[in-house]
Amino acid sequence: MTNYGGYMGRVVLLDLSTKKVSNYVWTDLDREKYIGGKAMASKILYDNLTGKESPFGEDNLIVIATGPLTGTGAPSSNRFDISSLSPLTGITSSSNCGGNFGYYLKRAGIDALIIKGKCGSPTWIEIDNGSFLFHDAAVVWGLKASESQAAVQKLLNDSHGKAVRCGIATIGPAGENLVRYASVISGERAAGRAGMGAVFGSKNLKAIAAMGDQTPKIFDPERSAAHRKKWVNYIRSHPLTGSQLPKLGTAGLVSTMQVRGLLSTRNYAKGQFEGFEAVSGEALTEEQLVSNNGCLSCPIRCTRMVKVDGKKVKGPELETLGLLGGNIENRDLDLICRWNYELDELGMDTISAAGTLAWAMEANEKGLWDNGLRFGQVDKLSQVFDDIAHRRGIGNELAEGSKRLSEKYGGADFAIQSKGMELAAYEPRRAVGQGLGYAVANRGGCHLNGGYLVVLEGLGMNVNGQTPRGKADLCMVMQDIMEAISLGGQCLFTSYGIVPGFMVDKPNSLLAKTVNAVVPCLGPAVRVINKVPEIACFNLPLIPYPYELNYTVGMKMNIGKFIRTGERSYNVERAVNARFGVSAANDKLPKRLTDVPQDPNNPKTRVPLEQMKRTYYRARGWEKNGLPGEKKLRRLGIKSW
Numbered sequence: 001m002t003n004y005g006g007y008m009g010r011v012v013l014l015d016l017s018t019k020k021v022s023n024y025v026w027t028d029l030d031r032e033k034y035i036g037g038k039a040m041a042s043k044i045l046y047d048n049l050t051g052k053e054s055p056f057g058e059d060n061l062i063v064i065a066t067g068p069l070t071g072t073g074a075p076s077s078n079r080f081d082i083s084s085l086s087p088l089t090g091i092t093s094s095s096n097c098g099g100n101f102g103y104y105l106k107r108a109g110i111d112a113l114i115i116k117g118k119c120g121s122p123t124w125i126e127i128d129n130g131s132f133l134f135h136d137a138a139v140v141w142g143l144k145a146s147e148s149q150a151a152v153q154k155l156l157n158d159s160h161g162k163a164v165r166c167g168i169a170t171i172g173p174a175g176e177n178l179v180r181y182a183s184v185i186s187g188e189r190a191a192g193r194a195g196m197g198a199v200f201g202s203k204n205l206k207a208i209a210a211m212g213d214q215t216p217k218i219f220d221p222e223r224s225a226a227h228r229k230k231w232v233n234y235i236r237s238h239p240l241t242g243s244q245l246p247k248l249g250t251a252g253l254v255s256t257m258q259v260r261g262l263l264s265t266r267n268y269a270k271g272q273f274e275g276f277e278a279v280s281g282e283a284l285t286e287e288q289l290v291s292n293n294g295c296l297s298c299p300i301r302c303t304r305m306v307k308v309d310g311k312k313v314k315g316p317e318l319e320t321l322g323l324l325g326g327n328i329e330n331r332d333l334d335l336i337c338r339w340n341y342e343l344d345e346l347g348m349d350t351i352s353a354a355g356t357l358a359w360a361m362e363a364n365e366k367g368l369w370d371n372g373l374r375f376g377q378v379d380k381l382s383q384v385f386d387d388i389a390h391r392r393g394i395g396n397e398l399a400e401g402s403k404r405l406s407e408k409y410g411g412a413d414f415a416i417q418s419k420g421m422e423l424a425a426y427e428p429r430r431a432v433g434q435g436l437g438y439a440v441a442n443r444g445g446c447h448l449n450g451g452y453l454v455v456l457e458g459l460g461m462n463v464n465g466q467t468p469r470g471k472a473d474l475c476m477v478m479q480d481i482m483e484a485i486s487l488g489g490q491c492l493f494t495s496y497g498i499v500p501g502f503m504v505d506k507p508n509s510l511l512a513k514t515v516n517a518v519v520p521c522l523g524p525a526v527r528v529i530n531k532v533p534e535i536a537c538f539n540l541p542l543i544p545y546p547y548e549l550n551y552t553v554g555m556k557m558n559i560g561k562f563i564r565t566g567e568r569s570y571n572v573e574r575a576v577n578a579r580f581g582v583s584a585a586n587d588k589l590p591k592r593l594t595d596v597p598q599d600p601n602n603p604k605t606r607v608p609l610e611q612m613k614r615t616y617y618r619a620r621g622w623e624k625n626g627l628p629g630e631k632k633l634r635r636l637g638i639k640s641w
Ligand code: SF4
Pocket: 076, 077, 098, 293, 294, 295, 298, 299, 300, 301, 302, 303, 491, 492, 493, 494
């Protein structure tokens, strides 16, 4: 039970080994401190994992958590989070998904689901208004993601005697075969990163379907509706969320990245790709786009629908275009659309699959591993992806990810990963703050968990990407703010709206130039707000999230508390990972990015990581070993580990 709006007030613990369903104690004090989503999951993992568990062990937990805004109609708010020990990185990790499962989990009366144990044989689970039914998954095991969802939907329709409205989360063959970067798919959206699909597979869990007729109450319906109206108008009028994302999707960033030397090319050997026009957002829109689409309750609708074999399917995001384009020297956009669809169907993360492939091409070229893969030779890659998902031939090895392969064959210096997770398509040697973020990100080489500083360093604003000055503090505060945004259930793309519109519309104006010059100098101010967030006991229209939590949930949120919540989330995730051996030594990047300048004539075009790391730990108030000490955790209200 809860006194807050937005929540259903129930967290369920599900033991697959015994099929026992029980309620997990989660109080309103926990809700105040952790809000929901990933922070809630990290706290649950912190309270239950000792450091001895393994990703594929029965003792590993999966936490599927929604936010209090999920299912309330707030803009772009129907996302859900899956957290677990990752088979790719060996530490806890999370993956965020925009499909409809989170929405329907709330309709079933549940805020979060904790899954432990292992089913004796392949199983799918039906959650109907809070009741659980276990079904034999023999007929769906082996099916691809859309086939599995269609089959489960039909089984439900047949058993209920009517068309059932539900949300389904499923794995594809990659998850069943324990590919370390297998994803979970809901609708056409993927919880792509960190191998959550393989954890499902290790538990013999093929799919979960949720349904119900319950709705969360809104704390102050009138003020909530008025605030949303203003917010949606703002989103629609902003140059990034109202124009660029709906018009070009994230793919629109490819051209800007090319100009700024940020586009991963030839396994990150370069930051510019000669054939970039062929795989740009503009080309995608002109040649492939059939229509826009979007997640539930999203006014941005950034999804590009394209046709593959005459079927309308979700098109590739920027990361996939970059990594399956220039990073493997491919100029064929048709093929990228096809692979993107095939990878989703197989249930496999496009970023890690593409990053591992680029490493394997270079390893072959350098004579380290004779695997037949070559840059620019891309006609047989559909077969390679299928082989990965079914662990056949070299696919069985590629299924392990670039870190493990480089430990076996050599080539660690050009295995573009951090903590075992392959980096996204943003080449960080021209955006060193993004490089720091990749290295220190709790879940590994993730652009978003790393603070996404590249938006400031060239993709929205134009802060000098080559200077380390101020980047550690900015990285910390961006991580905390993005963390806090996602805890409510909202899409991080809404945060583009925080970049003032004139910075995008008039980047060469005196005002924009001044802001860009001043931002790196804000480090000390940022650190003060981070140390004493109580001084930011106000709200600003440019940051609409605390208002939403006030009116919809009733949380009495302000900017200071909001940042503190994000900080708490980041620290509790770090603390649980410390149990699995994470420390400063794991916050690293491959030598290609730290030691080899992108431009041989400009020694500054590399990531000065060690220098920024030291400042980052100080800014976070962490020990020199890169971990929060007892005092720091106590300040955040987290019991020491
Ligand atoms: S911005 Fe795009 S990814 Fe985010 S919620 Fe909207 S449609 Fe989904």
